[in-house]
Amino acid sequence: MKRLTPARLAAAGLLLLAVVALVLWLAPSDSYIFLPDRAHPVAPLVRVAGGKPPRDGGGIYYVDVFVRKASWLERLFPSIREGATIVPSSVIQAPGVSQKAQHTEDLRAMSRSQEIAAAVALRALGYKVVAQSTGVLIEDVARDAPAAGKLFPTDVILSVDSRRVRTAKELRAILGSRPVGTTFRMVVRRGSGLTKVSVKTIADPSQAGRPILGIFAGQAASVRLPVNVRIDAGDVGGPSAGLAFALDILEQLGRDVDHGHRVAATGEIELDGTVGPIGGVEQKTIGVRRAGIHVFLVPAGENAAEARRYAHGLRIVPVKTFQQALRALATLPSD
Numbered sequence: 001m002k003r004l005t006p007a008r009l010a011a012a013g014l015l016l017l018a019v020v021a022l023v024l025w026l027a028p029s030d031s032y033i034f035l036p037d038r039a040h041p042v043a044p045l046v047r048v049a050g051g052k053p054p055r056d057g058g059g060i061y062y063v064d065v066f067v068r069k070a071s072w073l074e075r076l077f078p079s080i081r082e083g084a085t086i087v088p089s090s091v092i093q094a095p096g097v098s099q100k101a102q103h104t105e106d107l108r109a110m111s112r113s114q115e116i117a118a119a120v121a122l123r124a125l126g127y128k129v130v131a132q133s134t135g136v137l138i139e140d141v142a143r144d145a146p147a148a149g150k151l152f153p154t155d156v157i158l159s160v161d162s163r164r165v166r167t168a169k170e171l172r173a174i175l176g177s178r179p180v181g182t183t184f185r186m187v188v189r190r191g192s193g194l195t196k197v198s199v200k201t202i203a204d205p206s207q208a209g210r211p212i213l214g215i216f217a218g219q220a221a222s223v224r225l226p227v228n229v230r231i232d233a234g235d236v237g238g239p240s241a242g243l244a245f246a247l248d249i250l251e252q253l254g255r256d257v258d259h260g261h262r263v264a265a266t267g268e269i270e271l272d273g274t275v276g277p278i279g280g281v282e283q284k285t286i287g288v289r290r291a292g293i294h295v296f297l298v299p300a301g302e303n304a305a306e307a308r309r310y311a312h313g314l315r316i317v318p319v320k321t322f323q324q325a326l327r328a329l330a331t332l333p334s335d
Contacts, residue, residue: 033070033078034085036283039063039264039291042241042248049228051252058258060251062244063266063287065280083286083310112137113268116221117245118229120273120322124246125253130224131271133166134158135189137218139239145214146200156189156220167270168217175201180211219270227253240278242269243297246322247329261332264288265297265325273322277303285310295332297325 039061043053070078070086078084119131135156141148151157157165160174161184175184183200201211218239231245244265251257266284267275277299278284285307288296295315298307304318319325 028069029072029075031070031075031086031088032067033074033081034083034087034280034283035066035068035081036083036286036290037064037066039288039293042244043252045232046245046248046252047230047232048249048252051249051254054251054256054258056256056258056260058260059262060244060248060258061262061264061288061291061293062241063264063284063291064241065283065287083283085282112218112221113239113242114229114231114233114245115223115225116219116271117242117269118225118227118231118249119221119223119271120269121246121249121253122225122227122229124250124273124322124326125255127226129226132222133219133271134222135220136165136168136171137220138215139218140216142214145202147213147215150197150199151186151188151213151215152190154190157186158189158194159187160184167219167272168276169272169274171217175211175213178211180209182211218268221271223271239268240266240280240284243267243275243319243322243325245269247325250326257326257329259329259332261295261329262293263295263297263329264291264293267297267299267303267319269322275299275319275321275325277301281306282310285314285316289314295329297328 040063042060042062074081074084075086078086116131119129123129135158138151138153138155138157140153141151157171159165160171163174165171165174178184178201180201180203183198185196185198188195188197199213202214204210204212229249233241246269247257247263247265257263266278266281268278269275281298281303285296285298289310289312293314295317296307296311297317297319298304300318300320304316307316317325317328319328
């Protein structure tokens with residue numbers, strides 16, 4: 001029988017520790033992890049009738065976020081991966097919505113973003129675009145808001161207290177006209193039918209006294225384009241690449257947008273050219289840095305402030321509108 005020497009005990013302890021670490025590394029937890037993804041060029045995804053990809057050494061880039069189940073090791077020690085954020089499954093999957101339905105809605109949001117981006121870009125070039133905002137699209141609902149269980153992703157808000165609502169800006173104006181805690185009556189398009197709901201506002205945690213519903217609002221719209229634009233983003237979902245798509249469409253139609261720079265851009269774009277906030281800013285900023293890009297267009301406000309915290313030399317350009325983005329790029333210093 002072999003004696004249990006200190007060396008053998010230490011070796012057995014190390015082996016046991018390695019087995020535990022391997023199990024923790026491979027076993028999925030009940031949480032999800034957000035991780036950076038390198039920025040990708042937009043041009044290979046976009047096809048514009050009569051357009052040509054730019055060849056000046058620059059280019060527009062979009063950036064996504066890897067989202068997957070976190071291992072138990074990643075959940076316990078998220079700092080082992082740069083830019084990792086651990087979130088509960090409820091953040092990824094809305095209440096009452098299956099994972100498949102959520103993914104389908106993410107792809108629809110990307111499709112809507114592409115259509116609106118094309119409309120904004122073509123209008124900037126002087127094309128006549130028939131585009132009409134039809135309501136406020138609900139992309140997600142905060143789990144702890146009074147709206148949870150009453151409003152759902154893919155719902156479209158058509159009116160509030162008998163007042164027609166076509167854009168998120170109009171919705172904010174109506175909500176802001178009454179104090180926090182007011183109950184509003186809404187008409188919502190859900191699927192092919194209409195339904196009525198009553199929802200109470202809550203205080204915006206980031207802006208004291210501002211009434212909100214606790215929803216992530218997008219744009220429902222009817223768009224007819226005078227030029228055929230096709231964007232194939234594959235399995236990438238969500239609306240945050242809208243600004244990047246719009247900039248690249250202009251490039252392909254002959255307008256020098258990037259001025260020879262490699263430029264990454266993120267932000268949801270609305271029909272009026274407004275650039276709206278997005279999520280995953282930490283991961284996206286790191287992804288832009290990893291791609292060796294030095295200019296990053298980000299929605300102004302909290303998104304830009306967060307991006308600066310992880311910039312580490314990356315030039316952060318905050319923008320509120322598409323036209324402001326174009327002006328900012330036109331004044332970039334030469335490398």
